[in-house]
Amino acid sequence: MPLSSRHLLGLHGVPKEDIQLILDTATTFREVLDRPIKKVPTLQGKTIVNLFFESSTRTRISFELAQKRLSADTINFAKSGSSTGKGETFKDTVKNIEAMKVDMIVVRHESAGVPQFLTRISDANIINAGDGRHEHPTQALLDLYSIREKLKKIDGLKVCIVGDIGHSRVALSNIYGLLTMGAKVSVCGPPTMIPRSIESLGVEVHHDIDRAIRENDVLNVLRIQLEREAGSSIPTLREYHKYFGITRERLQQNEDILILHPGPINRGVELSSEVADGPFQIILNQVTNGVAVRMAVLYLLGTL
Amino acid sequence: MKNKIINKETSATQVNEVFLYMDIKATIIDQMGLERTITRLAHEIIERNTGANNLVVVGMRTRGEFLAKRLHKKIKEIDDSTVSLGVLDVTLYRDDFRTRLKQPEVSVTDITFDINDRDVILVDDVLYTGRTTRAALDALMDLGRPATIQLCVLIDRGHRELPIRADFVGKNIPTSINEEIKLKISEVDGEDAVYLIDISKENKQEES
Numbered sequence: 001m002p003l004s005s006r007h008l009l010g011l012h013g014v015p016k017e018d019i020q021l022i023l024d025t026a027t028t029f030r031e032v033l034d035r036p037i038k039k040v041p042t043l044q045g046k047t048i049v050n051l052f053f054e055s056s057t058r059t060r061i062s063f064e065l066a067q068k069r070l071s072a073d074t075i076n077f078a079k080s081g082s083s084t085g086k087g088e089t090f091k092d093t094v095k096n097i098e099a100m101k102v103d104m105i106v107v108r109h110e111s112a113g114v115p116q117f118l119t120r121i122s123d124a125n126i127i128n129a130g131d132g133r134h135e136h137p138t139q140a141l142l143d144l145y146s147i148r149e150k151l152k153k154i155d156g157l158k159v160c161i162v163g164d165i166g167h168s169r170v171a172l173s174n175i176y177g178l179l180t181m182g183a184k185v186s187v188c189g190p191p192t193m194i195p196r197s198i199e200s201l202g203v204e205v206h207h208d209i210d211r212a213i214r215e216n217d218v219l220n221v222l223r224i225q226l227e228r229e230a231g232s233s234i235p236t237l238r239e240y241h242k243y244f245g246i247t248r249e250r251l252q253q254n255e256d257i258l259i260l261h262p263g264p265i266n267r268g269v270e271l272s273s274e275v276a277d278g279p280f281q282i283i284l285n286q287v288t289n290g291v292a293v294r295m296a297v298l299y300l301l302g303t304l
Numbered sequence: 305m306k307n308k309i310i311n312k313e314t315s316a317t318q319v320n321e322v323f324l325y326m327d328i329k330a331t332i333i334d335q336m337g338l339e340r341t342i343t344r345l346a347h348e349i350i351e352r353n354t355g356a357n358n359l360v361v362v363g364m365r366t367r368g369e370f371l372a373k374r375l376h377k378k379i380k381e382i383d384d385s386t387v388s389l390g391v392l393d394v395t396l397y398r399d400d401f402r403t404r405l406k407q408p409e410v411s412v413t414d415i416t417f418d419i420n421d422r423d424v425i426l427v428d429d430v431l432y433t434g435r436t437t438r439a440a441l442d443a444l445m446d447l448g449r450p451a452t453i454q455l456c457v458l459i460d461r462g463h464r465e466l467p468i469r470a471d472f473v474g475k476n477i478p479t480s481i482n483e484e485i486k487l488k489i490s491e492v493d494g495e496d497a498v499y500l501i502d503i504s505k506e507n508k509q510e511e512s
């Protein structure tokens with residue numbers, strides 16, 4: 001019944017029952033978000049620290065709102081303005097924060113494996129909010145939730161992840177989560193952006209965006225991450241848009257497609273503005289659902 | 305009337321079937337009795353509220369939900385007015401997260417109407433410690449500001465731990481803490497009945 005782990009480090013190896021439980025629990029919290037008073041007392045007295053070593057708007061606000069709506073006490077830590085600038089090691093920073101008695105830690109870091117490392121030096125429940133190019137499990141869970149909300153199922157759906165697969169932690173978590181839930185997953189993007197041997201995870205690889213649009217029920221379109229040297233994988237953003245950008249014209253090939261995007265959107269690069277505001281996308285639903293899904297994860301780990 | 309029976313127990317949200325041995329001490333209410341009790345409660349509620357115009361009926365998951373459905377139907381039969389029916393899940397408002405061994409399963413509150421300035425009839429099957437009712441009161445307050453909240457329970461078994469009293473009671477049954485009241489309702493259990501069960505020999509089941 002409860003989750004099989006007391007941390008959420010990634011979706012790799014997370015059993016189907018756990019994902020199912022998180023999605024079902026999120027449905028409850030989705031209802032709470034529509035109430036006049038969007039707050040329940042469930043995590044009263046729990047202290048949660050948001051350790052963000054990397055910049056973030058959506059995820060940090062989403063986690064903070066989820067925590068506040070569960071009545072937990074939250075503390076935000078950002079890299080700038082902290083003692084890490086004075087040369088304190090990561091381990092010491094965490095040990096000091098933990099000495100102040102915290103129950104849960106939500107962590108984002110530019111290095112893969114940091115959440116895993118935290119589980120060894122801390123007794124708190126650890127939630128990964130993105131580690132390097134590794135995983136971003138809550139994003140994948142909210143993608144799964146949004147797909148299920150719209151199409152009423154995940155099992156048997158054909159889902160293609162489009163864009164910079166190599167730099168993307170969203171892609172990896174999505175691949176694990178979607179495969180576990182029974183979807184057929186493919187990835188599409190310029191060959192330079194697709195890691196070698198990614199087929200070994202059980203996904204199909206191709207480089208034809210028109211085919212991806214025609215053959216799939218869902219496209220999860222990733223952001224071209226300019227801050228992660230994506231520029232070195234493609235000649236120009238204009239060329240990327242020409243060959244892989246989703247436009248209104250291209251979507252005429254499949255009028256039933258559902259488009260997801262983790263944000264922030266580079267308009268005119270991976271999505272044309274028309275598509276980003278158009279009828280096929282559920283980008284803002286994803287953001288709303290993100291709060292509900294994070295509330296579900298916090299609830300399930302926090303009351304374990 | 306002490307007989308061991310195998311009982312199929314399913315809850316509305318749970319599909320898997322749990323087989324439970326129950327030590328039934330007595331049948332408190334049978335099928336006809338339940339029908340009569342609900343009819344009386346409906347009349348009492350309408351009488352005390354001088355009509356059903358401002359009423360809304362809210363059942364507490366999971367057994368209260370089905371009682372509320374029946375009560376709602378009965379009230380509408382008697383008074384012929386439109387009364388809204390909702391379902392309240394109080395899991396998120398419980399006070400025993402830290403002391404329980406098992407994580408409670410949450411489900412959705414389904415109250416789509418406005419409860420501001422309405423007379424809310426809160427329906428539950430068994431009133432015991434009063435803690436679930438306390439949680440329900442908090443949950444309702446977060447949904448709005450009702451004119452009144454009136455508590456209607458099928459069985460009041462005593463042992464209150466909080467200053468809470470029911471406005472409408474189907475039956476008062478003084479119990480020992482080694483006993484349990486079990487409502488069976490045909491929508492879930494295939495029969496209508498209320499049993500008094502001896503749990504002194506088993507693992508005590510959690511109850512509110």
